[in-house]
Amino acid sequence: MEVSRQYAVQMHGITKMFGSFCALNNVSLDVKKGTIHAILGENGAGKSTLMNVLYGLYQAEAGEIFLNGEKVNIKNPNVAIEHGIGMVHQHFMLVDNFTVTQNIILGNEIANRFGVLNMKKAREEILEIVKKYGLEVDPDAKIEDISVGMQQRVEILKALYRGVDLLILDEPTAVLTPQEIDDLIQIMHNLIADGKTIIIITHKLKEIKASSDVCTIIRRGEYIDTVNVADVDQEELATKMVGHAVQLVVEKTPAEPGEVVFEIDGLTVKDERKLDAVKNLSLKVRRGEIVGVAGIDGNGQKELVEAITNLTRAESGTIRINGAEIQNTSPRNVIDHKISTVHEDRQKRGLILPFTVAENMVIEKYRSQPYNKGGMLNRSEILAYTKGLIKDFDIRPDNCESQPVRGLSGGNQQKVILAREISNEPDLLIAVQPTRGLDVGAIEYVHKTLIRERDNGRAILLISLELDEVMNVADTIDVIYAGTIVDSFQQGEVDEKTIGLLMAGGKLNENIRQNS
Amino acid sequence: MKTFVRILKKPITSTLIAILFGFLVAAVVLVFAGYNPWESFGALFKGIFAKPKYISNVIIKATPIILTGLSVAFAFKTGLFNIGAEGQYIAGTIAAVCVGVKFNFAPVVQVPLVVLSGVLAGAVFGGIIGFLKARFGIHEVITSIMLNWIGLYLSNFIVNTATYHQPNSTSSYAVNESSFTMLLPDWKTSKAGMAALKPNKWLYEMMLKTDVNFGILIAVVMAIIIWVLLYRSSKGYELRAVGFNRDAAEFAGINVGRNITQAMLIAGALAGLAGALAITGTSPHKISQMAAFENNGFNGLSVALIAGSSPIGCIFAGLLFGGLLYGGQSVQQDVGAPTEIINIMIGTIVFFVALTKIVPSLADKLERRGAQRAK
């Protein structure tokens, strides 16, 4: 594509290496002014890397960048900002114990000759932008106290405060409900109407179809194609993204649930600020059933899981497995009662990264025979056990039992955790955000595994912020809002919009229910 | 090239490079100050190896810091920074003196009694630190520093009490002889003993001119025990899990608070053992008024760092350290250069140990460049 002023940005022939690893190989991108241009690719494809080069966080080994038809050299974020480029990162770059205002003005403060801050003026300027684009925020709140949705708006405000013309959004919809996604798309259109250009990095096919004009696909650091979004459907996009045909819908037979295995009754849990995060919540899971809990981040899911796994106190209510009450005992007791959990934060709670795969595999078993003889670890038994699981769960590389688990890819790390928890033969398997950060192949594997275990007669509780995942995988869908289960449906009973409404605290019109 | 890169990646290479830099920097400083580095290093080596009694004294000097080094290294492996080894050591000396002066059983009872009392005292000091962290979340660095000072003043206090104060001195009474852990102290000075030793000049000098004691044996054995504990036992597995990632350990059902306390109890016990063995094994077998810390615990910190927190490594790092500290005296005597050059050398070695992360990644770069050229 030739260099021209009708393009807000053109990146030609970008190659980026990290050591000997090639993250981007001769990739090109041409974004027309006033469009919403999506960059599609799996996790690790190189989309974020490409944008980080554009934003000046990385320097490419080869290639050129043109802004509005002129060659530029973006050495660091300051230069990018000067050229009107703003970036909202996937993992928010916000200082938790600073206020919204402090975060927005950081690096761009209004100060006098001696550097003394003028916070009042800053607040005024911010409120002006808030009004102009409809981005609701509380300027004096601390980041650690506000919702994820508001945090994202703060990130967008950061860019707008600096007079951005080209806004890059990295995986912006990961933590939003259908309604919030609609709101975001509306905000994006407001920005386009104001003459701005938007690049959105994503692996969500639905959002691309709903929001973008053009889409560039990148796979494993290579440029694949650029298409007009209106001319293709989701299947074609998925095929280009992965390189082969992909099943977008999970295959499953209807559930045949047995008796109730796990029951929560009137559970109340307080959060870190002593407020009720879970309020009088009740749910049950039956043998051979997958119950999915759908909800927006921050509605009590975290505290619910912590109460079940006994990392936090339950203020009131009961949690029963096979009839035995396990609330307020200990994490060890929960495990002993045959509840296994795949935690959402695999690097913080699920794995000990410097430990080997084998050492991680036995972290719940090392005290019992045959892995433990008289206080000493039985290494041959532990290795044999691990080797078996590596084979059963196809963990790669297949001789990794004595390697530190941190060397494994995200997908394989998740497999280690799944293997470990499932081989406990639990009565209840809890999966929290089990496919976070995984590529399509790994996601497919995890879903298949969950369904297989369901068919083996296990009770499975799936808690996920990805509404699609819950709707595709779960047999029963419980909607959580403000710490309580507001409604419960069978798979296929209602559509996504309805659930989205409930997730946001709306009330169901009785007609909708009866007519589905 | 490949073997070179492989050698570079081994942790011991980084340590050896750090030691080399220590000598280099010391040489530069010596030259700057007008001393001949070769002469100075020569004096240093002579001061360590020239006479059997020197070697013996190096081993004796190394014994306590091998143990305090082990204490710090063990704590590091469990995720804790035991800067309180100094106070735990002092606690060990206090207990050893109190018990060793008050009681006078036969050696077969007395020695274990005295030594164990030191171990216990060190364990208590360590346990307090661990408990406060586990229960109240108080940073172990701050409680360690507090306990170090409490230990110092407690020691001075005991020295001055009527029961223990030796009149006309600034020290306590020495412990009863039955507590001594020297090697055959009576036999070696007896007629028969001296006659037996005389033919072997080496042995003669070592035994009679220094306080050869079996502290070093205990230190080596403890290093091995700690290694087995950490890497072969399930308790060690738990402690390391908590040290690496307490969130994951908690989630898997491990009792984090209990393990933190246990880790500090063990670490404290090791440092207390060092103190007790120093009292029983080396003259003057007593504690004295201290104006400042004697650094047995702080030196252990350096030993642990140079050893990369490896239990077996502490033995060698402790010996190295002991050699440098002891031999350093000769540098001043023979060449006139201030003994502080040794501190500078040791400090530089530790400094470069801090930088040693670079060596493996440099090795990676070399490897890649080699691979690219091969393409």
Add this chain to the structure above:
Amino acid sequence: MLSKLILLIGITLMYSTPLVFGALGGVISERSGVVNIGIEGMMTTGAFTAAAVSYFTGNPWLGFLAAGAAGGATALLHAVASVTFKADQTISGIAINLIGPGFALFFCRLLFDNATMTLPAKTLPKLFGESAFGDSAMKNLNVDVTVILALATTVVMWFFLYRTKWGLHVRSVGEHPAAADTLGISVSGIRYVCVLISGILAGFGGASMTLAIISQFTPTAISGQGFIALAAVIFGKWTPFGAYGACLLFGFAQALTIVLGGGDFAVPSQILAMLPYILTIVVLILFVGRSVAPKADGEPYEKGVR
């Protein structure tokens, strides 16, 4: 009685001053995300340099400034290791604690005829002594000018950290260096400057010992003050005024032992000396709760690592 009380206050202020400088150094360094265990070593080089320069030039103020430079130079080592080489900051700090006194004593021997103490030198002026209050009880408030300097530095640092844009930058680098980086703030630049300042302040702390409290450098001039300063940083929750208060507490305890240890008090001086440390632990248990350091404290910053 009143004069004894005033004396107590005066000695408290004096003994806490070196601690205050050291602790403020710790605060600024750790706020930018670099752990500084080496305050003790930096104070020692400062203490020696102050005494030596004052002796040779006859000007204590020159000595004071030189001490800052010496502390800063020592801190440069720590900065290079921690920021450029991304080394383990704890180990680097400990190395400084060995190298600092090593160099101080080494040069002391060289310059002062192989002695390990410097010869007495001119000290910094005192305030509020007999010259100000004549013969009243207040004359016991005979403090050194460094006391005022320490308080002033505390106020300035507070203002800097919480009211200026550079303070905002420093704090952001210590809490979330990636966020600061994406906004164009130089993480290594800020850390270098903060570590350097921390060394300069520690140097001043050493100088307040050898140019005020005592009038020369000895091997035990700085023995543990750096570590107490570190404890004060943690105790004061990494804030300037918090650290100042903690240092006052420790200085007060020291003063108590001096004033009361005079004899007419039944409690042995060693027990008295232990009190501040026991007291600190008690206060920590009752009030302070979980220590919350700046989020990125102690972690070398690497781009692209999430």
